[in-house]
Amino acid sequence: MATITRLPFDATHLSDFQASKPAIPERIIAGRRQYRTVWISDVHLGTRGCNAAMLIDFLDHVDSEKMYLVGDIFDGWALKKRFYWPAAHNDIVWRILKRAKRGTEIVYIPGNHDEMFRQFTGLNFGGVHIRRQAVHETADGRRLLVLHGDEFDAITMSHRWLAYLGDAAYEAMMALNRWLNVVRRSMNLPYWSLSKYAKQKVKNAVSFISKFEEIVAHEASVRRVDGVIAGHIHKAEMRDIAGIAYYNDGDWVEGCTALVEHYDGSMELLHWAEEIAAREAPESEVRLAAA
Numbered sequence: 610m611a612t613i614t615r616l617p618f619d620a621t622h623l624s625d626f627q628a629s630k631p632a633i634p635e636r637i638i639a640g641r642r643q644y645r646t647v648w649i650s651d652v653h654l655g656t657r658g659c660n661a662a663m664l665i666d667f668l669d670h671v672d673s674e675k676m677y678l679v680g681d682i683f684d685g686w687a688l689k690k691r692f693y694w695p696a697a698h699n700d701i702v703w704r705i706l707k708r709a710k711r712g713t714e715i716v717y718i719p720g721n722h723d724e725m726f727r728q729f730t731g732l733n734f735g736g737v738h739i740r741r742q743a744v745h746e747t748a749d750g751r752r753l754l755v756l757h758g759d760e761f762d763a764i765t766m767s768h769r770w771l772a773y774l775g776d777a778a779y780e781a782m783m784a785l786n787r788w789l790n791v792v793r794r795s796m797n798l799p800y801w802s803l804s805k806y807a808k809q810k811v812k813n814a815v816s817f818i819s820k821f822e823e824i825v826a827h828e829a830s831v832r833r834v835d836g837v838i839a840g841h842i843h844k845a846e847m848r849d850i851a852g853i854a855y856y857n858d859g860d861w862v863e864g865c866t867a868l869v870e871h872y873d874g875s876m877e878l879l880h881w882a883e884e885i886a887a888r889e890a891p892e893s894e895v896r897l898a899a900a
């Protein structure tokens with residue numbers, strides 16, 4: 610099992626960490642949007658794929674009584690291969706610890722990329738409670754199982770591309786695809802082989818996603834809860850599957866989404882790139898879009 614010694618901070622020095630200042634100062638302390646609960650996952654801190662600026666913006670604009678970190682917050686696999694830790698990634702850890710200090714109850718359910726934290730299940734570091742799974746009770750009395758989702762890889766791993774999720778190899782493959790496209794175009798070569806390859810990948814991905822969603826929802830029905838909240842597959846979702854409420858909070862690599870619970874127990878997926886675009890659009894454009 611991997612150890613945490615390679616991470617840029619260690620749990621015994623959390624108080625020093627909290628005393629330091631973030632490189633990107635916090636904005637909008639007052640007047641933050643308030644929710645009962647927030648779920649985020651698949652941040653993949655320690656990789657170039659992590660959309661840290663977007664998540665920092667989210668954390669500075671949104672607050673909640675309770676926050677679940679649904680796994681793959683850190684990417685221990687990537688950090689082990691090549692150490693990558695920009696100041697913005699530190700700033701995210703700082704912000705999460707800061708809100709724990711301000712009174713937000715934080716439950717951290719490590720995923721497969723940050724499984725090194727699973728050895729601390731049941732412990733509490735600086736107000737962050739580490740759990741293997743959790744059952745969340747909504748304001749309208751529904752019981753929702755919260756888990757990362759890699760528990761079901763043994764069943765769904767027939768689609769091997771999942772192993773590349775959030776991984777440098779996956780990023781390299783996508784970069785190579787783009788580069789090949791440019792070269793082929795400049796040589797007047799036909800495009801068909803690449804598009805065929807991509808289509809096959811997408812087809813596999815779609816069947817993998819629906820299989821994952823069904824298996825996770827089935828687990829919820831076996832556990833006799835009303836619904837389930839997962840991460841892992843980087844596909845935000847909110848739908849009914851055979852009477853089970855299936856939620857996936859998405860990721861902060863491509864989708865940049867969070868799941869939130871309003872004070873009446875209703876749930877919503879926030880697409881943060883769209884929220885930022887709407888906020889930054891001139892007023893006339895907003896009126897145009899609404900018309």
Ligand SMILES: [Mn+2]
Binds near residue numbers: 680681721757842
């Ligand atoms: Mn995962």
